[in-house]
Amino acid sequence: MASMLLSQVANGVGIGIIYFMIAVGMSITFGMMRFLNIAHGGFYLLGAYVGFELVQQTGSFWFALVGAPICIGLVAWLSEPAFSVLYRLSHNMQILATLGLALVIQETVVLVWDTVGKHVAAPGGLVGAVAFGDFVYPRYRLFVICVGVVLAAGLWLLLERTNYGAVLRAGTQSTDDIELLGIDIRRVFAATFGLGAGLAGLAGVLAAPIRGVEPFMGPEALAIAFVVVVVGGLGSFFGALAGGLLIGIIQSTTSVFWPAASGVAMYVGMAAIMLIRPRGLLGRA
């Protein structure tokens, strides 16, 4: 029982890190630009499909793992000026426009890749499981956890130790102050938008061998991003990390005790946290 629980907590961390990657871009985008992007799930969807395509073309999962997120990130970064039309709209109209965009992305994926789901195999070295004493754990999931930990550490260094990070942290507090300092907030934001999209794309590639690839996985990712952000607090990097991990662990431990409820568990957890701490774990306001 103890090792089963441990393996579910490990699973939860793995899932949670993918959730964090899905949510963090949307959260920071909103924090800086007050722009709510319903099409954010589309980056996750595109990441999974571009990853699938790269695996098909090159036969290398590693190439897809690096190539797909960069690809999504670049496209988002370069197309950010087109999004700026939406910043001045009301939130409701932002939602209508990005809802339209989400549909466009989803239907384009269907046009190119069909509605039938695809399977992406984990690379040869990551098939099977490893055993630590009597604790057995799938290699691929262990790999996801490692990628996630390295990535979270890297992002933390980027935020805390670089100029870009300082501007970004300040930017989620008040963009006006940054502009007073003579920094072009739009360039910082375009880069952040690209980074967030790339992370969602990476989550898509990483999730592909676990859950498969299908055209309607966008809304699911969006719902998860929302849960993570409600739990963690909007506009905060660490909020997204804490929220993602907590939700991931809640979800996978429920599947031990009450498998039927594991789909619903994260939403119940969200409602509970919202009632206890209305601002989210690390939210300001």
Add this chain to the structure above:
Amino acid sequence: MSRYGTNCAQSTREILGLIATVALLPAVLPSVSLATECVIFVIATLGCNLLLGRVGLLSFGQGIFFGAGSYATGLAIVRLGAGPVFSLSAALLLGSMVAALIGSLAARRRGVYFIMLTLAFTQMCYFLAFGMSGVTGGDNGLLGVSRPPLSFLGTTLLPLDSDLSFYALCSIICVAVYALLARVTGSPFGAVLVAIRENESRTFAVGYNPLAYKILAFVLSGMVTAVAGGLYAMFLRFVPLSNIDISMSERILIMTMLGGVGSLFGGVIGAVTVVVLSHLLSDLWSRWILLLGLVLIVVAVCLPGGLWSALQWIATALRRGVIGMSPRRAHLPLEK
């Protein structure tokens, strides 16, 4: 009195317009069942419009109420062999209860948090319906929903088996719901809803409890949307799981916002447009939704008031054109 006189006249005009639309739809459209689908979604947009247009609450939770109504009606017919009045009342009751619960949780938060919560709760209810397959039929849907006749004390008043008679039932309910919500819009309660949209903290300071009003608006919206869902279950003769998923919420929102929330009538235009277009275009090109997505982006950027505001703009332009030629003549006798 005169201050609101125009409002009353306007809603009377709109109701007459709706009756005319409802009467013409089966004749104009290729099939009665297409007209029925239009009318059912008009009801759903009315529920959505109450929240979005009046209170300013953009809810991704409308699919929950629609789905809850579908299951309530479907189960009442399948399990209990109930008639339409009982089954639709069951939808109304379940819809209002679910809406009270979701509303009292989600409406505590404002702005984008509210929006995100409603979407998350929709996903939760989808998983609930999926998991409770013993009750809802899960992925296969709830099968065997019939259309029992409308009867009173054993006498059949209206058999609903024919498409036209079922359409008549849907239309009557649609007009009744419209009249009710037009009434609510012009009431003291409706005035407070608008005040909340305009300045929530001021509404609180003036002496109202915004949360109570928001939850009541949710309950009303949930009731209306659930009745639409119940009718849809009878219309399809089964309840697919997709009645309660995020895309159903999105569908209702898209219809409402495309039509415009400035007036309840916007939803009528939005629902009819989307339902008819989806029927006509999906035969031509199965990926027509891509075009819908592009249209939504254009509407959001260029026409925030939706199709209704475009129609109003055309109407005033026409009126100005017509009256623009006549005023001198009209004034002449007075000036003499």
Add this chain to the structure above:
Amino acid sequence: MTTESSAAPRDVVLRVDGLSKRYGQFAAIKNVSFAVHKSTVHAFIGPNGAGKTTLFHCITGILRPTSGSITLNGSEITHLQANLRSRMGLGRSFQITSIFPALSVFENVRLAAQARSWLRAFDFLSDVSRLHKSSSKTEELLVKLNLQGSSGDIAGTLSHGQQRRLEVAMALAGDPSILLLDEPTAGMGVDDIEHMAQLIRSLAAEITVVLVEHNIPLILSVSDVVTVMNYGEVLTQGPPSMVTADEKVRERYLGAA
């Protein structure tokens, strides 16, 4: 203070006892006590950051005080919600204009008047125009605040002075027994200020007025009692003549201003 209020307890409309509001180490107001008497104008002055607005927020229920008590017409309201205080006869205007900008001037005031009969406000079936009571109350207030000419205008299009007057009309629409005005003349032109001074004086005949103001001449001309605050504490209080004569006040506030 204590002797005064115990001498005529029925006369006290609002009583604040030992009120404090802390944010961590920092005390925005500390141990503030005073009593406001019926049909008087009671003014609060003090430099920025003296705690006047925090005090107002505690009295109206926007903020919860850390300790102390607030009594309105004999009943304790320290922990009551803002909307309930409003229904108990506590009206307020905001320092930063807060109205319903997209609605007509008439509708702004009517909404505030409608809140008075709160059960009616849940009525979702009858027409608003049938609410004769709140409509006639509104007409009356628009005349009183010299806004009758712009009754049908959209509130957001009014001039700043008109919006300030609209705020006061909304506060009065709830039939308050006590009216709290937070810098009612902020940003107003000279004519508007004179009109506001007259209004405050005329109000004192029927209800009690508490105001926070920076305009010293206005305060001295309309108030019956002035409380001077500094660093969250009451420096002194009394009739205007007594306060202006006070050395501490001259030195710390009037002299500086």
